Amino acid sequence: MSCDRCGDFPGASFCPYCGERLDDGGRHGRGTDIVTAVAYISIILSMVTLVSELFGMWSGTASTFEWLVDYRSGILFLVPNLVVVGYLEGLSLQLWWLALVGAITASAILMIIGSRDVFKKESYHNGAVEGTSLFWVSVCFSGSIVITLALNAVMTSMGSGIQVPDTLPSGSSPASLFEYADAAVWEEVVSRMVYIGIPMTLAALYVKKDGWWKCLFGGFGMSRLAVVLIIISALVFAFAHMGSWGFSKVIPVFLSGILFGYLFVRFGVHACIMMHFLTDYMVVFTEVSMTVSALTMLGLMLVGLVSVLYLLRHLYRNRGFWKEIPTLIQHDGN
Secondary structure, eight states: OEETTTEEOTTOSBOTTTOOBOOTTSOSOOOOOHHHHHHHHHHHHHHHHHHHHHHHHHHTHHHHHHHGGGOEEEEEEESSSEEEEEEEETHHHHHHHHHHHHHHHHHHHHHHHTTGGGGOTTHHHHTGGGGSHHHHHHHHHHHHHHHHHHHHHHHHHTTOOOOOOTTSOOTTOHHHHHHHHHHHHHHHIIIIIIIIIHHHHHHHHHTTOTTGGGGGGSOOOOOHHHHHHHHHHHHHHHHHTHHHHOGGGHHHHHHHHHHHHHHHHHTOHHHHHHHHHHHHTHHHHHHHOHHHHHHHHHHHHHHHHHHHHHHHHHHHHTTTGGGTSOSSOOOOOO
């Protein structure tokens, strides 16, 4: 058997690069059932959200640029508690804002270009859509919404629900546009690139993998080392939120961190930036159009229930994956 996307792996039950189960033809898809069909709807809802959020960011770029003249932003590092290692202000902060807008826009473009199968009708019959970053970002995004709401409901019933800090900006103010864009990009750098990308780059250099430096940006495929690093990164990411949010935020953020890490390892840093941006910029989305955002949010919650089921089923179907992945890092598959 072989993976039709990642290369030849004779005798493998799973593609050791992307983790998908292989059938006798070496393809990923097993046909479209009701769970998968509903999960596809998450793509539409996520795209509506993404376009609205990008519009909100782009339309406020100039006003935010001017507002940042008198603002000061800390450069944070996670160890796992938040540590301020410096500050940006004035022109340097304005240039950073433009870099954030550029990074988020570029990530969206990369995700769309790399997910061309989503726009091909035949891809929905052979399962190719399930190998795209857009599909996985959408499923993880909608699923994380439901997981967070469910956990919050349970913790609220126990008297310790998630409390939003008073210091967080809201609406489509310049503070919101900047802070949430900064979180979407910088938190992925210090959580995923630092705690997963750097160790995997060193591992790739150790085994003399061609293009080893590219591992810094993710998309290198699964290995046992990568799984361990995903968990470590998620723990660091979760406990970094405890100082301002409290312990009730740790478990939901840890689970989201696992999804971010998976997207980073399988597709690259642009994919986890997209999911982070989709999540954090929901605050801005509500300001763009209250009606559209309310209907989209309701749809995401309903589809998210199925997305969670899809993710759990995916884990179950790939439960033997651990035995077939390499210890350190994938060698070139093709």
